[in-house]
Amino acid sequence: MAKKFTKVAYTNLDDFVYGSCPNPVTTKSGMVIGGGVVYPEINFTLPGMDINDVTMPKAATIYSNIIEGVLKRAAELYAPGVLIEFETLPDFTEHPKYGIEVNRILLNGMKEASEKYGLKTAIRTTPNDLREFSRPPIMRSGKYWETMLELYEQCAKDGSDFFSIESTGGKEIHDSALVKADIRLAIFALGILGCNDMEFLWKHLVDLSNANSCFAAGDSSCGFANTAMVLAEKGFIPHVFAAVIRVTAVPRALVAFEQGAVGPSKDCAYEGPYLKAITGSPISMEGKTAACAHLSPVGNIAAAVADTWSNESVQQVKLLSEMAPIVSMEQLIYDCRLMNAATVNGQQLMFRDLLVRSDSALDVQAYVLRPDVVMRISTELVKTQDNFLRTKLAAQLTVAELKKAIIEGKVKSDKRDMKWLDKMEKAIETIPDDPQEFYNEMKSVLDMDKFIPSEYGI
């Protein structure tokens, strides 16, 4: 039975802060995520190399060195706890034995750090969504689906604390929507294909996690809204389009929580503040300290209501000081120390607002992460329970928020922005409220060779 979120989790905007939330999650090691302290979440990967039976021992050694190094540094810097994210490489998911082996190496490293330093740790295991490897994607069966589940199940049995994924349902259509900056197509991909797939996928992941004493944590719109963010950064599409896509992706991400996910949401899900506002669950976020992985216009504001603070990912390469994951670990710990010190000093709200103020007026994508904007839009989104209507509404509300902010001079805008907002507004108005009617309308513009409707239950 899916959960319904009919009201936001906060009554006072001043309670909507980093480090704490109404529904914290306690890990096996006793870390209380969302219980008052912001924890660092470290993510790392191999330097460029092939993965096969011959190279796997080398890969295993690299992961062993990484986990030993980052946890040693965390202990040296008195981290209150560390969340490890193991985001698998596609080969690790396609060949679950590789992924399972590395996950075990990390779990062993965590156990050793606990015994040696008394360090609290937890691990989020994030297999790849390989289903899009089939073209058109096969979403509900087949070898990619099976291997993905196999990896999840064994990792949970071995002791993983959290499950996550950057799922890709609807991406085959959404990619076209992005390059054309076509909001109707984007709403179809996110609100119908994406949400339908999330219902199917997360029901399975929640069942698997419940059966194996593991938490279903959350998904990410990485393939959707983060792609938009990167395309906007390169000047391919308007920043306002990327900002609208960010919020339009919220209902899709929310489906995981309706199905039973409890957080912390995935670090690269910059839509996390909306999820926290609606569900009261903890969220992971990344910003300035993820510049090792990708650039963004939301470096500070992303931390405003974060419960774990992540670096996205970094390769095991040598920097002047140390190996890059150790450097990231140190940076994350200092970021978290500052946030936590402000909390202890009674200045949490002031610090949150500084994080917000330093970014929010400079880019529309930062503006839509302002806690007050998040709360205003979230309050409207929970008034409808239909995923498609919620997606359409998210786009409508964001366009309206941005138009108002630009007119009032609250956010820096490009001379092209208002034209694009008008264009999006008109396009959204033409979308019917009935999803079937909308699908029928879209058939003439959809490339039916790219996706299989039955894989999305339509």
Add this chain to the structure above:
Amino acid sequence: MIDYKALIWYIENLEGDKAKEIIDSFIEQKPTRDEGLEIMKACQRGTEKVGVLYERGEYFVSDLLVAGALLEEIKEKLQTIIGEDINSFKSGRITIGSVVGEELEQGEVVLAKIVQTAGFIIIRPDTRVS
């Protein structure tokens, strides 16, 4: 009487429906092939202006795609009047890559492919046009 200036302006400003209305009313007048070629040239001038606006940073890649798709729709409408020669009409030319002699970066290669799908011809700074 076709208002060529308005047609060019609508295409330049990506007002596709208005541009197509002009084309439809033109077709209703049972034009000759030469008249068809004339109006096609005007459409091309419109998409060329879109390309210039993109190069000036006033338009996005997505605008190029919209313009390219619009020109394709217009070509479809005019094909019966003009015939196969219609395929020689491209959307315009876009310069990609800022330094003469440098290889395109990975992002620029992707960009070039997208721009080509919109019917534009890619010009490199080191390409000499006589």
